[in-house]
Amino acid sequence: MPPSHLSHWGLLITGDPLIYGADASIVLATVAIIFVLTKYKKWGWLWREWLTTVDHKKIGIMYLIAAVLMLFRAGVDAELMRTQLALPNLHVLGPEHYDQIFTTHGTIMLLFMAMPFIFALMNIAVPLQIGARDVAFPFLNAISFWVFFFAAMLLNISFVIGGSPDAGWTSYAPLAGAGFDTGPGENFYLLSLQITGIGSLATGINFLATIFKMRAPGMKLMKMPLFTWSIVATSILIIYAFPALTVVLTLLLIDRIAGAHFFTIAAGGNPMMYINMFWIWGHPEVYILILPAFGVFSEIAATFSRKAVFGYKSMVFSLLLISLISYFVWAHHFFTMGAGAGVNSFFAVASMLVGIPTGVKIFNWLFTMFHGRIRIKMPMLWMLAFIPCFTMGGMTGVMLAAAPADYQYHNSYFLIAHFHQVLIGGTLFGMLAAMYYWWPKMFGFMLNEYWGKWAFWLFNIGFYVCFEPQYILGLMGMQRRMYTYPKGMGWTDLNFISTIGAYIMGIGFLVLVWDIVYSIKYGERDLTGDPWDGRTLEWSLPSPAPHYNFAVIPTITHRDHWWELKQTGRQDELKIHEQDIRPIHMPKNSGKPFLIGLSFFVVGWGFVFEWYILAVLGLLAIFVMMFMRSAEQHPDYHIPVEEVVHTETALGRL
Amino acid sequence: MRQRKKAKRAAAYLAVSAGAALLLSGCGSQYQVLDPAGPVAKTELHLIVMSALLMLIVIIPVLILFFYILYRYRDKPNNTAPYEPNHQDSKVLEIVWWGIPILIVAILGAYTIKTTFILTKPPTNTTPITVEVTSMDWKWLFQYPGSHIATVNYLDVPVGVPIQFVLTSNAPMNSFWVPRLGGQEYTMPGMAMRLWLQASYPGKYYGHGANFTGRGFSHTTFYVYAKPMPQFKQWVQSVKASAKPLTMTEYKKLNVPGIVGNLTFSSYPKNVFYNTVMNDGGKYMSSTMDSMMAIGKKASTSNMSGMPGMSNTSGSSK
Numbered sequence: 001m002p003p004s005h006l007s008h009w010g011l012l013i014t015g016d017p018l019i020y021g022a023d024a025s026i027v028l029a030t031v032a033i034i035f036v037l038t039k040y041k042k043w044g045w046l047w048r049e050w051l052t053t054v055d056h057k058k059i060g061i062m063y064l065i066a067a068v069l070m071l072f073r074a075g076v077d078a079e080l081m082r083t084q085l086a087l088p089n090l091h092v093l094g095p096e097h098y099d100q101i102f103t104t105h106g107t108i109m110l111l112f113m114a115m116p117f118i119f120a121l122m123n124i125a126v127p128l129q130i131g132a133r134d135v136a137f138p139f140l141n142a143i144s145f146w147v148f149f150f151a152a153m154l155l156n157i158s159f160v161i162g163g164s165p166d167a168g169w170t171s172y173a174p175l176a177g178a179g180f181d182t183g184p185g186e187n188f189y190l191l192s193l194q195i196t197g198i199g200s201l202a203t204g205i206n207f208l209a210t211i212f213k214m215r216a217p218g219m220k221l222m223k224m225p226l227f228t229w230s231i232v233a234t235s236i237l238i239i240y241a242f243p244a245l246t247v248v249l250t251l252l253l254i255d256r257i258a259g260a261h262f263f264t265i266a267a268g269g270n271p272m273m274y275i276n277m278f279w280i281w282g283h284p285e286v287y288i289l290i291l292p293a294f295g296v297f298s299e300i301a302a303t304f305s306r307k308a309v310f311g312y313k314s315m316v317f318s319l320l321l322i323s324l325i326s327y328f329v330w331a332h333h334f335f336t337m338g339a340g341a342g343v344n345s346f347f348a349v350a351s352m353l354v355g356i357p358t359g360v361k362i363f364n365w366l367f368t369m370f371h372g373r374i375r376i377k378m379p380m381l382w383m384l385a386f387i388p389c390f391t392m393g394g395m396t397g398v399m400l401a402a403a404p405a406d407y408q409y410h411n412s413y414f415l416i417a418h419f420h421q422v423l424i425g426g427t428l429f430g431m432l433a434a435m436y437y438w439w440p441k442m443f444g445f446m447l448n449e450y451w452g453k454w455a456f457w458l459f460n461i462g463f464y465v466c467f468e469p470q471y472i473l474g475l476m477g478m479q480r481r482m483y484t485y486p487k488g489m490g491w492t493d494l495n496f497i498s499t500i501g502a503y504i505m506g507i508g509f510l511v512l513v514w515d516i517v518y519s520i521k522y523g524e525r526d527l528t529g530d531p532w533d534g535r536t537l538e539w540s541l542p543s544p545a546p547h548y549n550f551a552v553i554p555t556i557t558h559r560d561h562w563w564e565l566k567q568t569g570r571q572d573e574l575k576i577h578e579q580d581i582r583p584i585h586m587p588k589n590s591g592k593p594f595l596i597g598l599s600f601f602v603v604g605w606g607f608v609f610e611w612y613i614l615a616v617l618g619l620l621a622i623f624v625m626m627f628m629r630s631a632e633q634h635p636d637y638h639i640p641v642e643e644v645v646h647t648e649t650a651l652g653r654l
Numbered sequence: 655m656r657q658r659k660k661a662k663r664a665a666a667y668l669a670v671s672a673g674a675a676l677l678l679s680g681c682g683s684q685y686q687v688l689d690p691a692g693p694v695a696k697t698e699l700h701l702i703v704m705s706a707l708l709m710l711i712v713i714i715p716v717l718i719l720f721f722y723i724l725y726r727y728r729d730k731p732n733n734t735a736p737y738e739p740n741h742q743d744s745k746v747l748e749i750v751w752w753g754i755p756i757l758i759v760a761i762l763g764a765y766t767i768k769t770t771f772i773l774t775k776p777p778t779n780t781t782p783i784t785v786e787v788t789s790m791d792w793k794w795l796f797q798y799p800g801s802h803i804a805t806v807n808y809l810d811v812p813v814g815v816p817i818q819f820v821l822t823s824n825a826p827m828n829s830f831w832v833p834r835l836g837g838q839e840y841t842m843p844g845m846a847m848r849l850w851l852q853a854s855y856p857g858k859y860y861g862h863g864a865n866f867t868g869r870g871f872s873h874t875t876f877y878v879y880a881k882p883m884p885q886f887k888q889w890v891q892s893v894k895a896s897a898k899p900l901t902m903t904e905y906k907k908l909n910v911p912g913i914v915g916n917l918t919f920s921s922y923p924k925n926v927f928y929n930t931v932m933n934d935g936g937k938y939m940s941s942t943m944d945s946m947m948a949i950g951k952k953a954s955t956s957n958m959s960g961m962p963g964m965s966n967t968s969g970s971s972k
């Protein structure tokens with residue numbers, strides 16, 4: 001049965017009102033953007049200030065914008081799925097369409113929403129927290145962003161051109177192989193993940209180098225803020241996990257476009273190898289997504305309880321322990337694949353072990369609040385929502401880890417409910433908490449609390465209404481990835497409730513966006529640079545920080561250095577004196593990262609449609625740009641003292 | 655010793671019924687996982703309830719503590735609760751909350767390992783029967799090597815007899831799941847995997863593919879009809895007498911992607927299951943396949959109408 005929708009006259013997909021709607025919205029949005037940029041003569045500004053920037057703060061902001069857009073896109077997928085499942089035997093979406101949508105929902109949420117959201121926070125906060133002027137490799141950092149961006153575009157465009165992938169976000173062979181899945185959809189998946197994977201790997205290396213080599217003097221490892229520690233753990237996970245993904249995607253791509261048989265068992269390949277390799281990346285990936293959120297919560301719990309983090313050493317140790325154990329649990333994604341009892345026992349117990357350091361972290365957060373003074377501002381509100389939600393998700397996680405019990409949960413809605421509870425209750429709540437927390441540092445104004453609370457409550461209530469019924473649906477035998485279900489199974493009521501919950505979450509998201517729009521216009525300005533009475537170094541800087549971050553690099557004597565200085569009335573130690581200012585060595589902006597990203601898009605496109613000449617041209621362009629970069633004599637410059645003095649004076653810091 | 659075992663069992667049953675009552679609220683069999691109809695599903699439910707209870711031991715205090723702390727330490731002007739901004743270390747507390755989860759994981763881990771090994775063996779000592787399962791796009795073919803009949807999208811099994819399902823796929827990977835009888839296992843091309851299930855009561859049990867296989871996946875439903883042995887034998891007889899045979903042509907037609915209803919066949923081409931597995935690879939499964947071959951031969955040579963047992967009851971024959 002050909003799943004392809006290629007019409008006879010070209011690549012555009014025809015015959016579906018949803019796709020026409022998407023076509024229209026893409027065209028309209030593009031026209032609107034071009035119109036606004038042209039009318040207000042902003043093309044030059046866009047190129048100089050954003051497309052060519054190597055400033056980690058601006059790259060962070062671009063990641064954030066992309067993440068919120070992708071949250072919208074994949075959220076629409078979710079709403080469509082829930083609409084289709086609201087009642088039995090509905091035909092809002094046909095099976096082909098539903099399969100595409102659940103595939104892109106998962107792929108985008110994990111790889112093109114959660115990952116860039118995390119990269120946004122890393123970029124925004126890490127250099128400021130450790131007293132650095134940028135990341136270790138600013139040019140590479142820009143490449144990471146642009147390859148991610150163009151990979152996201154590649155995946156998104158598949159909806160209207162060529163057809164989206166439809167074998168699930170895990171894309172198991174042989175279903176995703178050329179034998180069962182013709183058409184370019186699956187190629188879009190492989191290429192876009194491959195390309196964004198390059199960016200992710202580079203980001204991991206970049207931040208590990210940044211944190212290890214660029215800390216301000218005096219900031220020993222055990223004096224680092226816990227968010228920075230969480231990024232150490234995350235970067236290590238990225239560096240060791242992503243190569244497995246790169247390899248497995250490449251092998252499947254070779255299977256698909258060159259007729260190899262790595263994963264066709266009939267020709268000596270082995271599809272189980274795909275599943276193993278996918279999850280050797282996939283499970284550490286789960287912790288790549290959650291550890292930064294843990295870091296965020298540690299910062300927020302301490303700041304908004306006006307109290308040092310409880311058990312700092314334990315917190316660091318548990319972060320590292322989680323990342324270590326996460327390499328030994330991948331097979332719990334397929335207990336039912338028939339490995340022996342010994343293998344299943346090993347992976348079951350290893351998976352349960354993750355619960356130990358995670359549980360310790362929960363206790364430590366609770367005792368950070370204990371004997372503190374809890375201020376419930378927006379970031380703290382999201383943190384407080386996280387604790388019960390994630391605890392319940394953790395509970396069902398340990399239940400799933402019991403291998404024989406998993407035989408009954410596997411691929412059912414019980415599993416769906418579990419991982420949404422940890423990924424939304426953990427990662428997404430963490431990202432939103434962090435967005436509210438660092439927003440003033442990024443933009444110089446606060447997000448509105450009134451609308452923020454509306455968004456918060458709608459999203460939270462919606463979450464429980466949407467996902468708790470799904471646990472029960474799983475126990476009632478409902479499988480994931482069914483595009484419809486019959487009457488008489490007893491699934492109708494709970495599905496209907498779940499759909500209502502999804503709509504409430506959707507409204508919550510819209511209110512969140514409204515909160516941002518409203519605050520851009522009316523948001524309270526942050527003139528102090530320290531709106532939350534913060535503890536770490538970034539709050540000693542003006543909001544937003546000047547592009548060189550620190551006019552003079554501070555010397556660190558304490559964990560929570562800024563808080564310590566404030567407590568002892570020594571803020572003046574960070575005051576800048578004109579005679580201390582030296583010319584600041586900074587990287588120059590460059591258009592090459594953008595062009596390299598664009599070239600990767602061309603390469604991806606070429607491979608997706610097997611237009612190899614195009615792919616080769618794209619690769620050539622990349623090599624040419626890399627060569628030109630290597631040949632550049634002066635990729636850097638010095639900001640003269642006068643300019644720094646001028647900037648600092650304007651900021652009222654001198 | 656016996657008393658302790660009894661007490662343990664009583665506690666387990668209490669736990670099961672408490673857990674079940676919590677979720678069932680009188681609706682019964684629709685909560686399929688919580689309403690086991692066979693020993694395998696029952697064992698798995700024990701583990702489910704046990705793990706849930708063990709987790710609740712941690713979760714409930716955490717939640718209580720969380721709400722208490724939140725209430726007690728709010729930043730209000732005349733809050734009398736102690737405020738210690740530098741209270742950040744306590745060896746005793748840290749040992750407590752590293753210790754408790756370790757203890758719980760140890761208990762749950764041990765119980766999990768025990769259950770994992772138990773479930774690789776047939777649930778009871780009665781002579782088992784074998785059913786060969788082939789998942790296709792998008793249907794299920796069941797072959798009874800003992801009586802040489804075949805069905806599509808439904809199967810009859812005798813009550814109180816362990817069934818050894820041997821699973822493969824002639825299409826993308828699927829997963830064979832009958833929630834009320836027990837947990838699932840993948841069906842994979844080129845592989846022959848084993849899963850023990852058994853029905854304790856007569857009834858009609860819902861089954862479904864649990865691993866996504868493309869467009870028709872939502873329609874990969876099948877039903878298991880458990881009936882007492884005499885009725886089962888009768889059914890086998892009537893199938894042999896009245897149904898038409900599954901020819902090779904028909905088999906190939908069946909394997910074309912599509913959706914079909916229930917079908918019944920009085921016989922099937924010799925070794926078609928074995929060949930399916932071998933054609934799709936099968937080399938990784940040589941030991942299992944040898945024993946499969948043996949069953950196939952035995953069935954075809956003796957041409958029995960009754961219930962041949964299997965010599966090897968667990969794992970591979972080598």
